[in-house]
Structure formats: structure tokens, C-alpha cells
Amino acid sequence: MRILITTICFLSFNAFAQDAKVVEKLAFGESDEQVEAVAALVAAGTPQAAEILQALADGELNTSGKRVLIVKGESAVDAQTGEKLANVPEDKEDIVVNNRLRRELGGALAALKLVSPDLEVRKSSVRELLANAEPGMLPIVRKALATETDAEVKAMLEQIWAALELKAGDRATRLAAVQKLGSSRSPATKTLLLGFLDAEKDEDLRSEARKSLQAIEGRLAWGERLGVVFTSISLGSILLLAALGLAITYGLMGVINMAHGELIMIGAYSTYVVQNLFRKWGLFDWYLLAAVPFAFVVSAIVGMILERTVIRWLYGRPLETLLSTWGISLILIQAVRTVFGAANVQVENPALMSGGVEVLSGVVLPWSRIVIIGFAAFVLLLVFLLLNKTRLGLFVRGVTQNRDMAACVGVSTARIDTWAFGLGSGIAGLAGCALSQIDNVGPNLGQSYIVDSFMVVVLGGVGQLAGTVYAALGLGFANKLLEAWQGAVLAKIAVLIFIIVFIQKRPQGMFALKGRAVES
Amino acid sequence: MNPRLSRLYGVRGWTILAAFSLLVLVVLPLLHPQHVSTYWVTLLGKIMCYAIVAVAMDLIWGYAGILSLGHGLFFALGGYAFGMYLMRQIGSDGQYRQPMPDFMVFLDWKEFPWHWWNSDSFWWAATLVIVVPGLLAYVFGYFAFRSRVKGVYFSIITQALTFAAMLAFFRNAMGFGGNNGFTDFRRILDIPIATPQARMTLCAITAATLIGTLLLGRWLVTSKFGRVLAAIRDAEARVMFCGYDTMHYKLFVWTLSAILCGIAGALYVPQVGIINPSEMSPANSIEIAIWVAVGGRGTLAGAALGAGLVNGAKSFFTQVFPEYWLFFLGAIFIVVTLFLPQGVLGLIDRFKARS
Secondary structure, X not given: OHHHHHHHHHHHHOHHHHHHHHHHHHHHOOHHHHHHHHHHHXXXXXXXXHHHHHHHHHOOEEXXXXXXXXXXXXXXXXXXXXXXXXOOOOOOEEOOOOHHHHHHHHHHXXXXXXXXXXXXXXXXXXHHHHHOOOHHHHHXXXXXXXXXOOHHHXXXXXXXXXXXXXXXXXXXXXXXXXXXXXXXXXXXXXXXXXXXXXXXXXHHXXXXXXXXXXXXXXXXXXXHHHHHHHHHHHHHHHHHHHHHHXXXXXXXXXXXXXXXXXXXXXXXXXHHHHHHHHHHHOOHHHHHHHHHHHXXXXXXXXXXXXXXXXXXXXXXOHXXXXXXXXXXXXXXXXXXXXXXXXOOEOOOOOHHHXXXXXXXXXXXXXXXXXXXXXXHHHHHHXXXXXXXXXXXXXHHHHHHHOHHHHHHOOOOHHHXXXXXXXXXXXXXXXXXXXXXXXXXXXXXXXXXXXXXXXXXXXXXXXXXXXXXXXXXXXXXHHHHHHHHHHOHHHHHHHHHHHHHHHHXXXXXXXXXXXXXXXXX | OOHHHHHHOOHHHHHHHHHHHHHHHHXXXXXXXXXXXXXHHHHHHHXXXXXXHHHHHHHHHOOOOOOOOOHHHHHHHHHHHHHHHHHHHHOXXXXXXXXXXXXHHHOOOOOOOHHHOOOOOHHHXXXXXXXXXXXXXXXXXXXXXXXXXXXXXXXXXXXXXXXXXXXXXXOHHHOOOHHHOEEOOOEEOOEEOOOHHHHHHHHHHHHXXXXXXXXXXXXXXXXXXXXXXXXHHHOHHHHHHOOOOHHHHHHHHHHHHHHXXXXXXXXXXXXXXXXXXXXXXXXXXXXXXHHHHHHOOOOOHXXXXXXXXHHHHHHHHHHHOHHHHHHHHHHHHHHHHHHOOOHHHHHHHHHHHHO
């Protein structure tokens, strides 16, 4: 180790002396020579080399007669000696960088960043190099490996090193490299090893490579499984949010509200409006705090108006209600189109919710989805408390179970209907707010969720939250598992057919309220 | 008047029907194409196809109380079944000048999938038009009615059915042309279809089918069978306790309705010149229900009238104020369900009763 460090110090002392010839080649040589010079500078790995390459990439490296200058605005530095010039010479000429050279430069700069003193720069550099390291970078990778102190960066460096040695090294280093690669988690390494297996003749090496490959595949498979489970829960939570409000209104009034999807859409557009206001006020990152209650209130008010003006007059005629709410949905879609335009609008994630957390290499769980899962659980808890711990909830449950009897004991069923419809619509608004974070917000947003939310309600049966929860999660899992196996469209078709068959067996859903009436 | 005839319609009804037949089958061919352009003939033909669907829908919704939100599926299946034949009739005149339909050439298929067997035969296509929707409806209805799925649940699963079918037909692998479906038709029975005469003939055949459908439906609902159906609609449990097996009644009328839709679809495709999976979208099927509701449920003729009114309005709006069409359609849904439970025919009757 000490020897290495001494070597590096020694190299940097000699930097200018060595650089002079190389820089000359870089500035005045043919294309091949230029590429060689870039490689030489990378191998040197000094800060000066990095500066020169950066200048070349930025078009700041100029020639003036025999001299090579780094020109930054009004100041010029001689690239060979490091001498500062008093003023920028008149006869300076740009060094032409062709595409080949530019490509080489990109990799070279990334490689030089490996030895940067800034940890973040090193991190981003190894990430870049994981995908496209060149054999010429081997010396600098070795050097970086020797000095690296951060464990994470070191692990990634080892991957890069192994990948490079695999192509270049002798038998012993190749063996070491193959074994090292076995601890990787990235699909790129898998492809690399597969390529190695095809080319390598040595049996020992091949069997080692196979072992490593198996280890990686095992890890990748776990990553995939974890990914499927996560997306299933994510889809389930979205379905739950979309269907929860529908389950309440349907359970209560036996009315399928076809405009439910549009209430979701209104929630999403409310979020959009709040976002724009907050951006204007410069509080963009906090807009969701206001958007959540706003979306709830707007959708709830729209829902209550609908209940008072249309749905109330159609009690006992569920099929007509279905048609009239469909009409409402058409009007709402067109109204949104008229106000906001037919194109999708941009709703952006606040900084806190963008990006993701990487649990395994290659498995990134987006924050937005994690937050939505949490949000769905939160809404579920609120609804549960509201229905089971409050007076309104008691009345709602009473009316759901037996409307006439509830009316007889003095519950004002009409008022309960309005409030419950408002509640269901408000939850749709919350769903819209959540969806705006991960899906396109456009006039047709609701249409794409309406069939799914019906399926959840129909499958889960009415009257109990548990049914809706199980149905939503079940459908989420069924959809995603089948999707991994047969593709998205066939998965969807299979799920729909499953529901059709399921309804034949249990026409009232999974968790029907038990009764003895003939007509139920 | 002959009692068999008077059972179906009164003097006024027969007169209207005769006038309609005269107009479409005699007067229109005389005026076409000099005084009435082919555009109007095609539009009329299209709307009459919709009217057949509306009558079929009225049979199950108006008389048996079953609201299907999946009738667009049967309509589209009939259309696809006949479309296959029309695709074969293109012969080698497609864009690629190959005997296979263009989309198959595009997908680099060398031979026809199994379900295209015998698709170059007109009579086989005509058989499929009836058998495919009928069989699907029979199987689906058998299971649904046996488990006594009804009301909103039934509506929702029919919607799921048509949605699933739409997704399936969007797939190229289904062998039905994927997104684009079938189009670019040239001939039926080796006769070119783009000529005014062919258009007029198709329109006349559609009119005859519509009249036939109306009479068949009327005959059915005025028979004892129709009375049992209405009883099932109003109080199914009581009918069951009286000893009727309601399932078979519902199943028969449900299957018949699907077959009629299939025939309408087969007539629709050559006139409109395209069939694609969007015909199966749930929104289309719901629109069928509103045609019936606008005209007046449980009247058959009203359903046909409603289809004409709504689609006439649609043609007008989408040309003149395209952005207001959805407002108007939505308003129809609400106004009809809230204020016109008997539809337009009911409104006319109410005015008469007052005067």
C-alpha cells in the first residue's frame, strides 16, 4: 500500500514532464494518436490530466503556434508547463474533437473521476463505469481500488475491476475476477459472465464462472420476486383506494355509481390545481399537504350535489341509477376537457417523493409508490374508525343492513345517504390525489379505473371493509403474478374471466351479509 | 283485420310500418343516387343496424328486466364473423397484392389461423354470424342465470365480459387484425360494395331485417311466452313459486337477443367499412341502453325510434358542435332516467291522454 502511494506521489511530481509529450500528441496528433494520448492521460490519473481532458471536452483546449493552452474566458494557462499567460493570444485555434475522440473522452473523464477526492463524484463515476468500462482504464481502476476507503464504492470498483480483468488478465487474475463477480447483484454482470462462458476454453474457469452465474441468478430471482410482491401490493393499494368509496356507496344504497371514476379524476385535477398554486407561491414541495384535503373536499362536494340532484330521485331503480350516473360521468369528462383541455396535465412529485430506495441492486422501490401504500393504509384506518367508532358510522352501518328498520327507529336515512355519498366521493378524491403521483392525469383517468374498481366491489361483496381489502389485494396479486407469467393483457383478461366465473359461484361476493330473504 | 295480424299491431301500427317499408324499400331506391346522396343512404343503413340492436336490447331489458352492458360484444362478434369473409373477398387486391389479408402479410403469417377455416365461404360466414354470438350468449347466460345472478351484478359481469373481449381482440395474436381490425373491404359475393347500387341494396336488406326483427319481437312479446317474461321482470320469485323454470325463459330471450345483435353487426360492417375492437368498449354497450331508454322501454318500436333519435343527434352534433356532444349525451342519460321513464313514446301517450 505504502509503495503504491509513493508511486502515485512520484508520478504526480513528474506529471508535467510526462504530460508535455502526451499533450502535444493530443493537440497536434492524428486521430489514433489523440486516442492514445487520452488513454495515457487516464493512466497517469493526475488532477492536471483530468483538467486537460475536461478542457478538451468543453472545447476550452486551444493551440497557439506550438503551445497548447487551456483558455477560460479571459485567462489562459499553458497545458504543458502550467504557466499562466498574461493575455489570451490572438492566433488561438480550437482542437477539433471528432465523434470517436468524444466517446473516448466521456469514458476517460468518468475514469478520472474515480480518483477524485469528493466521495459523491466517485460514486457517480463508478455507477457510470459499471455499465461501460474500457480495458484501457484498468490501471486507473487498480489505482482507485488501492486508495478507495468507502465500502460501497469499493465494492462497485471491485466489480469494474473484475469485469476488466476478465477480458485482459492472466489465468490467475481471471479466476480471481470470476470468483469476485459471483458476489454481484447486477444483470449486467450476468450478461458479462455469459459472454465469458462462451469465449473461455479453460474448464476450471468455466466451472467457476458457472458457480458465480448461479449465485447471481439466485440473487436476481429474489430481486424479481421482491419486485413482483411490491408491485402487487402497490397495485392492490391503488385498487383499494379506488374501490373503497365505491364500496361504501354501493353497500349503502345498492347503487353502482358509474361516475365514481370521474370523482377520482376530479381529485387528480384538484391536486393539479393546488400544485400550480403552490408552485406560484414557491412552496412546491409542500403542495401535497394541502392537495389531500382539497381533493377530498372537492370530490365530496361534487358527490353530495350529485346525490341531492340526481341519485336521490332514483331509489329502488338501480339500473336507471347506473345509466344516469353514466350520463353524469360523460358530462364531467367533457367539462374537464373544456376547462383543462383534452391533453394530459403535468402533476409532478414533490422532491421527497421522487426517486426511490434501492433494497437490492436492480430492485428500486419508488418512494411515490411506497407513500401511496402507506396512504392507502391510512385512509383505510380512517374509514374503519369512522364507520365503527362514530355515530355517523353507526347510522351508515344500520342503513346498510336494513334501511326500513333504521328509518323506523328514527335514523334520517336521507341525510345519512347524502353524507355517506359525500364520504365515498371524498375517498374517490383521495384516490385521485394519490393516482396523480404515479399515473397520467387526463380526462380519461377515471374510465381506466372504473371497471377495476367495480371488480373489486363485486368480488369483495358489500357491507364489510374486509371484503374490499381482500379483493383489492387479491386482484393486485393475481394481476401482477399473471402478468409476470403471461404478459399484462392476458393477465387482465384472465382476471376478468375469473371474476365472471367467481360471481357464478358466489353471487354476493366473498363476504356477503348473511340474510334469509329470497330476494337479496 | 286478421286476428293474427291485429295481435301484433293495430291499424295505426301496421300503417306506420307499411309507410316506413314503402319509404325505404321503394321511394328511396328511386331517389338514389340522383336526389339522395350515398352518404345519407349509408347513414340510414348504419342507424337501422343500431335500431336492430336496440330492439334486441329492449327484448331483454324492457321485457325481461335484464340490463346487459355487454351487447356491443355480440354486435362486434357478428361484425367480425362477417368481416372475416369480407377480408377474404378482397383477394389479392390488398396493399401487399397477396392472397392473405394485409395484416397477416404484415405479421408475416404464412397460413391462416384455425378459426379462419372456410372463411371464404359466404354461407359459412353467415352461419358464424348467428352461431358465435348465440353460443357465447347461451353459455354465459346458462351459468349466470343458473346461479341467479341478476340486477346490477349481471350488468357488471356483462361489462367485464365485453371489456375482456376487447382486450383480447386488441392483441395481434388473436388473428383479428389487432388495433386496426378489418377494413378496406371490396366485395360481397364478388360484387363490388363501393357502388351506389350495392350501398342501396345493403340499406334495403337492413331495413327488411329491422322490420323482420320488430315483427318477430312483437310476436314473441304478445305470446304467452312474452307474458311470462314480463312476469319474471316484475316479480321473478313469484313466477318461480308458480312452477315456472324462469331460467329457460331468460336464457332463450337472452340468446335470441345476442343473435339479433350479431346479425346487426354483420350488416353494419360492410356499410361502415370497418370493424375494430373499440366496438366492444364498455362505453358503446352502455350507449345501447340509452337508445332503448330514450325511445321507451318495453315497446320495441320505441327502441328503434330511440336508436334513430340518439344516433341522428350524434351525427348532427359530431359534425356541427363536436365538443358539445358528450354534454348532450350525458344530459340525455340523466333527463331520460329522471323525467322520462317511459321514453319518447311514453311522452306522446301522455300528451294524448291529456288532450
